[in-house]
Structure formats: structure tokens, C-alpha cells
Amino acid sequence: MKKKKLSLNKLFQNNKFLIILSIVISTITWVYMSMGTTNDTTVTISNIPIQIELPDQLDNNGLQVFRDAEQTATVTVTGSRAVLGSIGTKDITVTGATNGIDSAGTYQLSLSAVKANPSANFQIISTVTPSNVNVIVDYxxxxxxxxxxxxxxxxxxxxxxxxxxxxxxxxxxxxxxxxxxxxxxxxxxxxxxxxxxxxxxxxxxxxxxxxxxxxxxxxxxxxxxxxxxxxxxxPEKTVNVIPEFINKPKGLDLNDDMLTVEPSKILLAGPKEVLDNTDSVKLESIDFATLSNKRYEYDTQGINIPSDCKNISNSTSAKLVLDLSGLSKKTFTVDSFKVSGLSSKYKADVTQTSMNVTVIGSEKELKSLKSSDIEGVIDTSDQSGTVGSVQMPVTFKLSGTDTCWVSGSYKANITISEK
Structure with a gap:
């Protein structure tokens, strides 16, 4: 008698067999999943923010906690895979113990960790890493x-x-x-x-x-x-430093024995188009009307440079020595005056009949100079509507010489009235 061979093809076509096989596979899967979700496992949670709060008394006094804001903590937790799969830094609170802080200073605070939700189904099984943190408490x-x-x-x-x-x-x-x-x-x-x-x-x-x-x-x-x-x-350029004078007689030659400037040259930096047109710079001006036949030393005479340039030399000012001691002086009585700068709405009568002035120059020039060669010019440009008897500044013109000048400050009396 021949044995019947078992046919897998016919077996899988049998509905009863398929039902039994499905039940067996489902049961095995359920058992495996149940075992997997009930077994505990451990997970390390990193980058947990560290919370530090001062006691109310210190906080109310204005003290604050200062620390490295990027420092975070790490702890290890245990629980089922299903629970730990959704655990993050928000579920754990790490705090620094501040109960020992009573004033400003540097402190080392111990750290501790608790569950943000006490009823959460996991446990913290390790100490906090790091175990402490350094802070400064200050204003x-x-x-x-x-x-x-x-x-x-x-x-x-x-x-x-x-x-x-x-x-x-x-x-x-x-x-x-x-x-x-x-x-x-x-x-x-x-x-x-x-x-x-x-x-x-x-x-x-x-x-x-x-x-x-x-x-x-x-x-x-x-x-x-x-x-x-x-x-x-x-770009850079070296330029000469030259003095600047006001009211200097145009014929007066100041030779090297009479005038020295130190430094005589400076180094400028500036736009090329400016430097190409600049060969010298001038010092602060000196008014010859303030000078007599003496030796003068100006230790810090300012140097005027073009606005677009910079003086890159060590000296920002110059020393100027002006020696006029070789000249002479003589007093003259001036009785010739004229008025300048007066508005056409007004007229002026010079009540000053004469004035003694000091003239500086060479002995030879002073001997040939006469009082009639000197004329006083009364400047009324600052009159600004003033009428009546006033004093106005006077400058002087000298004829017959271009090397002498009047030294000093003078004012003349005039009467101004409307026409």
C-alpha cells in the first residue's frame, strides 16, 4: 500500500490550516511584543538646562547669578522602552542648591535632578554630571x-x-x-x-x-x-614750513640771522592731487604791529596744513625765533587822520588832533622818516549804527619807506552822526 505524500500546496489551500496558522503567529507576536515593552532599559539624557534661583531676599536686593549659559547636565534614567522612547530634556529638571548663598561672591553649587512630572513612569538612576557648577553671585x-x-x-x-x-x-x-x-x-x-x-x-x-x-x-x-x-x-610728501606775518613791511628782508624755524620741513600724507599742489605749509600768523625791536621766541607755533592732509611728522608745532633786536625805534607825533569803513548814512569828525606812535626800523630809515610821512587810518567798520563820541582802532600808513612799521595798539577819538 502506497503512502500519501504531504503536499504543501494543498495544505495552504486548506482553510482550517490557515486559520490555525494565523492564530499561532498572532500569539507569538503578542508574546514577543509584551515581553519587549515590559522589560526595563536605560537611557542617558544630555543637554539638560541647569536652573539656579536665588533665595528671595538676595533676589530682592538686586543680586543675580552669573555663569556659563552653555553649561548643561547629563543624567541616566531607566524605564520601559515604550516610555523612554519619548523622554527628553523637558522631562527632567536639574537645579543648583542655593541655600548656602547669603551674599555676593563665588560659589560652587551641587546639582540634583528630579522628574518634571513626579508621576512619570521612569526613574533617575544616576547622579548629575557634572555634580556641581561654579557661579558668581553679584550685582x-x-x-x-x-x-x-x-x-x-x-x-x-x-x-x-x-x-x-x-x-x-x-x-x-x-x-x-x-x-x-x-x-x-x-x-x-x-x-x-x-x-x-x-x-x-x-x-x-x-x-x-x-x-x-x-x-x-x-x-x-x-x-x-x-x-x-x-x-x-x-601717499607722503615732504614740504617746507614757512612763517606767516600780518602787517609786515613788504621791503623788510628777514635773513637767516633774524629768522629761524624748527622744524623747517615736515612730512605730509594726503590725496595725491592735493600733495601735487602743496610745496609748503604756513605757521600761525604773527602781527608785526605787536612787535618791537626785540628778540622773540615762539615755542609752539601751530602749523596750518591742508584740510585733506595729515601731519605725520613727530612735531605738530614749530619753534620760531624772530630777532629784531638789531633794529631801532623812534617816537613820532602823528596829526594826520582819515576815516575808513563808515556807512554812507553817517559822517565822522576826527576829534583826535594828534597821537604819539612808536616806529620800528633801521636807524638809517628812521632818521629820514618824518611825522608827515605817517597817516592814521581810523577803522569804523564795526560802528554798527553807533552815534556820538567813540573810540575806534587806528592803523598807520607810512610813506617813503617799505621797511618800517608802527608798533603797538592805538585808538582815536571821533564823533559819528547821521547825515
Whole structure:
């Protein structure tokens, strides 16, 4: 008798068999899933924010906690896979113990962790990492500091460079003990190329204490952390320094024995088109009417330079020596006056009949000069509608000489009236 062979094809076509097979597979799957979700596992939760709150008394007094805001904590939790699959940093609260803080200072706080929801179905099974955190308890302070430029570069020969910052000051806030350490704020950058044209760069803000050491900015809030530095590059030119005089007799020759200027030359930096038309610069003017036959020394005579240029020499002023001691002086009585600068609405009568004036010049010129060669010019340009008897400044014109001048300040009496 032949045995019947088992046919898988016929077996899978049997409805009863398929029903039984489905029940078996479902049961096995349910058992596996049940075992997987009930078994506990562990998960490490990182980047948990650290919460630190001062006691109310200190908080009300204005004290604050300062620390590295980027510092976070890590803990390990246990629970079922189904629960831990949805656990995040928001489900755990890490706090620093502040019960030992009673005043401003530096403290090390121990950290602890609890579940944000006490009834949550997981457990914290490890201590907090790190176990403690360093903080500063202090008063908030905000101060503005000047920024010192510290941009390093090389300049091509024949050129001058200067640096300007987009901001001259910076506001920094933080614990007052840290703010008090700041002695200098620097904008630092370094360029590798040799400059012969204007450029700009970004300079980093660096803080220094009084000994020159860098200060950490972890606990500080700065208005900005870098600033734009603009580097102006200009060509250079050496120019002569010459004196400037007012009321100097046009024929008076001031030789090297009578006049010296130191420095006699300075170095200018400026736009090429300006330097091409500049061969000299003038000193602050000296009025010959204030000079007598003496030796004068002006130690800090200002140097006037074109507005678009910079004086890059070591000296920003010059020493001028003017020796007029070789000249003579003589007093003359002037009785000739005329009025200038008077409005056409008015007339003036000179009530000053004569005036003694001092004239400076060579002995030879003074001997040949006569009182009739001197005329007083009364300037009424500042009259501004004044009428009646007034005193007005007088200048003098000398005829027959172009090397002498009247020394001193004079005023003449006149009467002004409407026409």
C-alpha cells in the first residue's frame, strides 16, 4: 500500500490550516511584543538646562547669578522602552542648591535632578554630571569703554596708513567684579599683505586687565564682538614750513640771522592731487604791529596744513625765533587822520588832533622818516549804527619807506552822526 505524500500546496489551500496558522503567529507576536515593552532599559539624557534661583531676599536686593549659559547636565534614567522612547530634556529638571548663598561672591553649587512630572513612569538612576557648577553671585553692572585700535599691517614705501573703527566705544554688562577687572578694550586684527591702497577688515574685541592679561568674556555681555576697521592709505610728501606775518613791511628782508624755524620741513600724507599742489605749509600768523625791536621766541607755533592732509611728522608745532633786536625805534607825533569803513548814512569828525606812535626800523630809515610821512587810518567798520563820541582802532600808513612799521595798539577819538 502506497503512502500519501504531504503536499504543501494543498495544505495552504486548506482553510482550517490557515486559520490555525494565523492564530499561532498572532500569539507569538503578542508574546514577543509584551515581553519587549515590559522589560526595563536605560537611557542617558544630555543637554539638560541647569536652573539656579536665588533665595528671595538676595533676589530682592538686586543680586543675580552669573555663569556659563552653555553649561548643561547629563543624567541616566531607566524605564520601559515604550516610555523612554519619548523622554527628553523637558522631562527632567536639574537645579543648583542655593541655600548656602547669603551674599555676593563665588560659589560652587551641587546639582540634583528630579522628574518634571513626579508621576512619570521612569526613574533617575544616576547622579548629575557634572555634580556641581561654579557661579558668581553679584550685582549687574553696565559700563561703556573706549575701544583702542590694534590692527597690525605693513605699508608700502612712500605711503602712510591710519586706522579708524566703525565704533569708538562699546557697552559691556555683567557682574560688577568682572567689569571692574577691565582695564583696556582692544579691536585686534592682523593683515598679511603690504598696503598701498585703502582697505577694511574685521577686528575682534579683546578685553585686558591692568597687567595686560586677557579677560574671559563667558560671564559678560558685549554690545558686539567684532568691529569694522577701515584703513586709509595715503601717499607722503615732504614740504617746507614757512612763517606767516600780518602787517609786515613788504621791503623788510628777514635773513637767516633774524629768522629761524624748527622744524623747517615736515612730512605730509594726503590725496595725491592735493600733495601735487602743496610745496609748503604756513605757521600761525604773527602781527608785526605787536612787535618791537626785540628778540622773540615762539615755542609752539601751530602749523596750518591742508584740510585733506595729515601731519605725520613727530612735531605738530614749530619753534620760531624772530630777532629784531638789531633794529631801532623812534617816537613820532602823528596829526594826520582819515576815516575808513563808515556807512554812507553817517559822517565822522576826527576829534583826535594828534597821537604819539612808536616806529620800528633801521636807524638809517628812521632818521629820514618824518611825522608827515605817517597817516592814521581810523577803522569804523564795526560802528554798527553807533552815534556820538567813540573810540575806534587806528592803523598807520607810512610813506617813503617799505621797511618800517608802527608798533603797538592805538585808538582815536571821533564823533559819528547821521547825515
Amino acid at each position: 549687574q553692572r553696565e559700563t561703556s569703554f573706549p575701544i583702542q585700535e590694534n590692527v597690525v599691517y605693513k605699508v608700502a614705501d612712500g605711503y602712510y596708513a591710519s586706522t579708524s573703527l566703525a565704533s569708538k566705544n562699546i557697552t559691556i554688562s555683567g557682574p560688577q567684579t568682572e567689569i571692574a577687572k577691565i582695564a583696556k578694550v582692544s579691536a585686534s586684527a592682523e593683515l598679511d599683505s603690504v598696503l598701498n591702497a585703502p582697505t577694511s577688515t574685521t577686528a575682534n574685541i579683546v578685553l585686558y586687565d591692568k597687567t595686560g592679561n586677557k579677560i574671559s568674556t563667558e560671564l559678560l555681555t558685549m554690545e558686539f564682538t567684532d568691529v569694522e576697521a577701515t584703513i586709509s592709505v595715503l
